[in-house]
Amino acid sequence: MHAAPLDPLHATATELRVLVGRLRRRLREEARTGDLSLSQFAVLGHLGRDGPATVSDLARAEGMRPQSMSAVVASLQATGLVHGTPDPGDGRRTLLALTEAARVRVRASRAAREDWLLQVLRERFSREEQALLAHGLELLQRIADA
Amino acid sequence: MHAAPLDPLHATATELRVLVGRLRRRLREEARTGDLSLSQFAVLGHLGRDGPATVSDLARAEGMRPQSMSAVVASLQATGLVHGTPDPGDGRRTLLALTEAARVRVRASRAAREDWLLQVLRERFSREEQALLAHGLELLQRIADA
DNA sequence: CTGATCTCAGGGCAACTGAGATAT
DNA sequence: CATATCTCAGTTCCCCTGAGATCA
Numbered sequence: 001m002h003a004a005p006l007d008p009l010h011a012t013a014t015e016l017r018v019l020v021g022r023l024r025r026r027l028r029e030e031a032r033t034g035d036l037s038l039s040q041f042a043v044l045g046h047l048g049r050d051g052p053a054t055v056s057d058l059a060r061a062e063g064m065r066p067q068s069m070s071a072v073v074a075s076l077q078a079t080g081l082v083h084g085t086p087d088p089g090d091g092r093r094t095l096l097a098l099t100e101a102a103r104v105r106v107r108a109s110r111a112a113r114e115d116w117l118l119q120v121l122r123e124r125f126s127r128e129e130q131a132l133l134a135h136g137l138e139l140l141q142r143i144a145d146a
Numbered sequence: 147m148h149a150a151p152l153d154p155l156h157a158t159a160t161e162l163r164v165l166v167g168r169l170r171r172r173l174r175e176e177a178r179t180g181d182l183s184l185s186q187f188a189v190l191g192h193l194g195r196d197g198p199a200t201v202s203d204l205a206r207a208e209g210m211r212p213q214s215m216s217a218v219v220a221s222l223q224a225t226g227l228v229h230g231t232p233d234p235g236d237g238r239r240t241l242l243a244l245t246e247a248a249r250v251r252v253r254a255s256r257a258a259r260e261d262w263l264l265q266v267l268r269e270r271f272s273r274e275e276q277a278l279l280a281h282g283l284e285l286l287q288r289i290a291d292a
Numbered sequence: 293c294t295g296a297t298c299t300c301a302g303g304g305c306a307a308c309t310g311a312g313a314t315a316t
Numbered sequence: 317c318a319t320a321t322c323t324c325a326g327t328t329c330c331c332c333t334g335a336g337a338t339c340a
Contacts, residue, residue, distance in 0.1 A: 012276065015280075020173060115159060200321075302335105
């Protein structure tokens with residue numbers, strides 16, 4: 001009755017927009033994982049996976065301004081999860097890396113299986129769905145990079 | 147070298163968290179669609195698809211507090227895209243609906259093909275990928291609802 | 293001097309909490 | 317009275333812009 005003839009692609013676009021907002025709220029609500037924001041979480045993941053990086057590197061990788069990333073990094077330094085050392089070869093740069101405390105924490109939270117999202121993926125998705133989801137995320141990456 | 151033995155499910159969880167943040171920034175950056183926020187967009191979509199609803203209905207549907215939704219609705223009323231009429235049967239409730247201006251605008255923006263996200267989906271994804279993506283979004287819905 | 297990196301200051305906005313007001 | 321809906325006020329968080337300072 002409220003009409004939405006709507007080609008399927010348009011429906012997909014609308015659904016995606018709504019979904020991003022809802023997932024953001026849901027993930028924040030179910031924080032845990034040490035009460036990290038999405039941005040903080042992303043930085044720890046990046047440093048853990050790809051090794052030390054500068055604020056600018058991280059900002060580029062996450063698609064945000066260096067000033068914004070700087071604040072995220074500062075909060076992680078304040079809680080002792082990240083530490084920075086001046087680049088010996090280039091005085092402008094500060095190389096950021098995970099502290100031992102961060103590595104310990106990541107391992108502990110994995111062992112404790114305390115991550116809400118991980119639980120959901122494990123319990124509510126079949127093997128095939130998990131694989132499908134992983135593939136879907138790759139496609140979404142492409143949108144974020146577009 | 148920076149070690150992440152990492153079962154694939156954990157990788158998926160991390161990737162999803164990062165992705166939500168990146169998509170949010172990307173979508174905001176590429177606003178257009180009439181400069182609506184994700185929440186505003188979601189409300190217009192809901193009202194257009196499911197018909198009139200109250201603030202509380204909308205809040206439940208989007209997973210946010212009524213007070214927050216109230217602000218979103220107020221902004222849409224201020225720009226004349228939504229109007230509210232008191233529920234004749236229950237004086238506490240206000241039924242919200244799209245204005246004719248909103249319907250016109252949605253149709254116009256569809257016709258103009260001016261939506262950034264729609265362009266990306268159309269131009270950078272094959273038919274199969276589009277279908278795969280749509281299916282992936284359903285799985286993500288399940289997470290948001292969990 | 294130009295350009296890259298980083299910091300400081302200030303602002304906007306989306307969401308939250310808490311405290312009512314009003315109607316059932 | 318108890319409950320549901322909605323509003324008002326204040327706060328927090330994330331990210332932005334703009335203006336330097338420092339170093340290559």
